[in-house]
Every structure is written in structure tokens, then in C-alpha cells.
Amino acid sequence: MLKNFTDSVTFKRGLTLKNRLFMAPMTTKMSFYDGVITTDEANYYGLRSGGVGAVITAAANVQEDGKGWEGELGVYDDRQIPGLSKLASSIKKNGTKAILQIFHAGRMTDSQILRGTQPISASSIAAERPDAEMPREMTESDILHLIDSFKQATTRAIKAGFDGVEIHGANTYIIQQFFSPHSNRRKDEWGGTLEKRYHFIDAIVDEIIDTVDQSDVENFIIGYRFSPEEFENPGIKFEDTLFLIDKLSNKGLDYLHISLNDYNRKSISPFYQDKSMLEYVYQKINNRVPLIGIGDVRTLKDVKNVLANADFVAVGRSMIIDPHWAQKILDNKESLIRTSLSMYDREELFIQDGLTEFLEFMMPERLKE
Numbered sequence: 020m021l022k023n024f025t026d027s028v029t030f031k032r033g034l035t036l037k038n039r040l041f042m043a044p045m046t047t048k049m050s051f052y053d054g055v056i057t058t059d060e061a062n063y064y065g066l067r068s069g070g071v072g073a074v075i076t077a078a079a080n081v082q083e084d085g086k087g088w089e090g091e092l093g094v095y096d097d098r099q100i101p102g103l104s105k106l107a108s109s110i111k112k113n114g115t116k117a118i119l120q121i122f123h124a125g126r127m128t129d130s131q132i133l134r135g136t137q138p139i140s141a142s143s144i145a146a147e148r149p150d151a152e153m154p155r156e157m158t159e160s161d162i163l164h165l166i167d168s169f170k171q172a173t174t175r176a177i178k179a180g181f182d183g184v185e186i187h188g189a190n191t192y193i194i195q196q197f198f199s200p201h202s203n204r205r206k207d208e209w210g211g212t213l214e215k216r217y218h219f220i221d222a223i224v225d226e227i228i229d230t231v232d233q234s235d236v237e238n239f240i241i242g243y244r245f246s247p248e249e250f251e252n253p254g255i256k257f258e259d260t261l262f263l264i265d266k267l268s269n270k271g272l273d274y275l276h277i278s279l280n281d282y283n284r285k286s287i288s289p290f291y292q293d294k295s296m297l298e299y300v301y302q303k304i305n306n307r308v309p310l311i312g313i314g315d316v317r318t319l320k321d322v323k324n325v326l327a328n329a330d331f332v333a334v335g336r337s338m339i340i341d342p343h344w345a346q347k348i349l350d351n352k353e354s355l356i357r358t359s360l361s362m363y364d365r366e367e368l369f370i371q372d373g374l375t376e377f378l379e380f381m382m383p384e385r386l387k388e
């Protein structure tokens with residue numbers, strides 16, 4: 020089927036997007052210390068909404084001990100619902116849909132951010148990064164509690180008026196930590212073989228689907244994000260990811276979302292050098308569930324290239340720099356897109372210091388004095 024980025028598309032659970040463009044989930048580091056959204060943060064999203072079919076929010080932690088950084092959005096307490104509701108309405112402009120990304124940082128945090136609490140993970144293995152702290156291995160009851168927290172977060176997203184949740188199984192956070200042979204060295208039913216390392220993902224997806232099905236919400240979608248491979252040894256190999264995708268494609272999710280910084284990127288595995296990872300993944304899915312492609316999309320040409328191997332396109336950094344990026348693409352006004360960011364633009368774009376520091380790391384070449 021020939022796809023056009025302007026097509027409207029209806030998901031399995033009935034939600035219709037007005038086009039194939041998503042704003043990618045990107046942390047803003049703007050929330051209050053207790054995970055409650057700030058007015059600037061709502062304005063940040065409002066400014067970027069209206070053109071894209073849907074906005075996926077920054078990762079929101081489902082438990083207090085899942086907080087990965089200061090300024091993170093929280094969805095672990097009912098008192099966060101009014102702020103989340105404000106966030107959903109700031110996004111739901113001009114038909115754009117609002118998806119809340121839900122996550123737990125696992126070992127990718129520290130006891131300072133957790134105010135003295137030791138981080139938790141599948142096993143007691145520190146991440147391979149400078150100053151990484153040793154996490155505490157989760158007990159069986161911690162695992163069941165975490166699954167329940169993801170369910171409760173989904174219920175809060177429904178109450179707050181979101182159109183869906185995205186399960187954040189990517190970027191080395193706790194769901195990925197259960198799938199990774201680096202961070203998961205368990206010998207019980209939650210670890211060991213590839214199949215057992217998948218068990219936690221399987222359980223979370225089933226429970227979230229069940230939560231949505233049991234509620235009376237209509238057209239509420241569920242997506243799942245994954246990273247294609249890890250550099251660590253042992254670590255997730257691209258082959259493991261193809262196994263994961265095969266499983267997830269049959270689960271009744273509304274979409275899968277790959278995490279890539281460059282849509283053309285090839286695997287580090289010598290066995291998968293013929294195509295980009297995006298193309299291998301799309302072929303593996305084989306139309307069983309829609310796929311969101313991503314990775315340094317800046318132009319209409321990039322959008323079309325991604326759509327050759329995906330059903331939707333998510334755009335991150337380009338939409339930080341130009342909040343009206345999607346509308347300009349839709350209006351065929353590509354030449355008007357802002358391509359770099361100066362410190363003088365930041366106030367108008369609602370970009371605060373925490374995000375600026377992150378951008379200095381994530382896109383130094385697109386920042387100017």
C-alpha cells in the first residue's frame with residue numbers, strides 16, 4: 020500500500036490520527052520536584068501541538084523510586100492527575116492526540132535523585148557508565164508491585180484524559196533491563212533464557228491491555244517502545260530484538276515504536292548488514308502491528324524515507340528547535356523550518372536550563388550562541 024504522511028489512520032482500538040506524524044517522547048526536565056507538571060511545561064507542549072497526529076509525552080515515572088532525573092514528570096500518585104489532565108488538554112489542540120509515556124528508570128538513576136533510596140533493577144549489576152551505582156535486586160513481590168504500578172499509571176492516564184499510553188521498553192530503563200542479559204542475571208522465572216527475560220515484558224503488556232479493556236474508556240491505545248540493541252557484552256543483540264518484535268507483534272498492541280537516533284542506522288551485528296535496522300524490523304513485523312520509525316528526521320525527504328519502512332514517523336529534536344515543524348511540512352513550507360537554536364530563541368520556545376543542558380549533549384551541532 021502506498022503511504023502518504025497526510026493519511027489519517029485508525030488504530031486497532033479505534034483511535035484515529037489525522038496524519039502519520041508523531042512528536043517523539045522527549046524529557047523536558049521541567050516538572051516540579053514531586054513530578055507535577057509546571058505551567059511552562061504545559062506551554063511547551065501546547066506550542067508544539069496542533070500539526071502532528073499525536074504527541075508522545077516525556078517519560079513519566081510509575082513509582083517514586085523509578086525517577087531517573089530531576090524535573091521528571093510523575094504518574095505514580097493520584098494527586099498528579101490534575102496536572103496530567105492539564106498536560107493532556109494542552110496537547111489536544113486541533114485534533115492532535117495525547118499519548119503518555121510510562122516508565123521506571125531502574126538502575127539508570129542514583130540515590131541522590133531518589134533522596135537516599137538505593138535504585139532497583141532485575142539484578143544487582145551496575146550499568147557500564149561512570150559513577151553508576153549498584154542497584155538492589157528486586158524481589159518477586161517488588162516485581163509484582165512494579166507491574167501493578169504500570170497498571171495504576173495507565174488508569175491515571177485514562178482519568179487524566181490521555182488518548183493512550185506508550186510503554187517505555189527502550190533506552191536502557193527498567194523494562195529493557197529485564198530483557199537484557201547484562202542487567203538481568205536472574206535464575207528464577209524472570210530471567211535466564213531469552214524467553215524468560217521476555218517474561219516481564221509479556222506480563223506488563225498483558226496487564227496493561229487488561230487494564231484498558233476492563234475500563235470503560237473508548238479508543239484508548241497502547242504502544243510499546245524498544246531499543247534495537249546494546250553495546251555491552253553480554254547485551255541485547257539485534258537477533259534478540261527480532262525475537263522480541265515477533266512476540267510483541269502478536270500481543271494486540273496498537274503500535275510498536277523503535278528508538279533510533281538515525282533511521283538509516285545499521286546493526287553492530289555482522290549478520291545484519293544488508294539493510295537498516297528499521298527495514299529489518301519492519302519486515303519482521305510484516306504488517307501485524309503498525310510501526311513508528313524515527314531518527315534524525317529533518318526534511319520531507321526524510322519523512323518519505325522513513326515511511327518506506329514504517330507506518331508512522333516520529334520527530335524529536337527538529338520539533339524542539341521548530342515547534343511548527345510538522346505544520347510547515349504539511350503546508351509545503353519546508354524552507355521556513357528553523358534548523359538551529361540560539362540561546363535567544365529559548366524563552367520563546369519554552370526551553371529551560373535543564374533541557375538546554377541535555378541538548379548540549381544530544382545535538383551540539385544544532386545549537387548556536
Ligand SMILES: Cc1cc2nc3c(=O)[nH]c(=O)nc-3n(C[C@H](O)[C@H](O)[C@H](O)COP(=O)(O)O)c2cc1C
Nearest residue numbers: 043044045046077078280314315316334335336381
Ligand atoms: C532532549 C531529549 C529528551 C528525550 N527524552 C526521551 C524520553 O523521555 N523518552 C524516550 O523514549 N526517548 C527520549 N528521547 C529520544 C527521542 O524520543 C528520540 O528517539 C531521539 O531524539 C531521536 O529522534 P530525533 O532525531 O528526531 O530527535 C529524548 C531525546 C531528546 C533529544
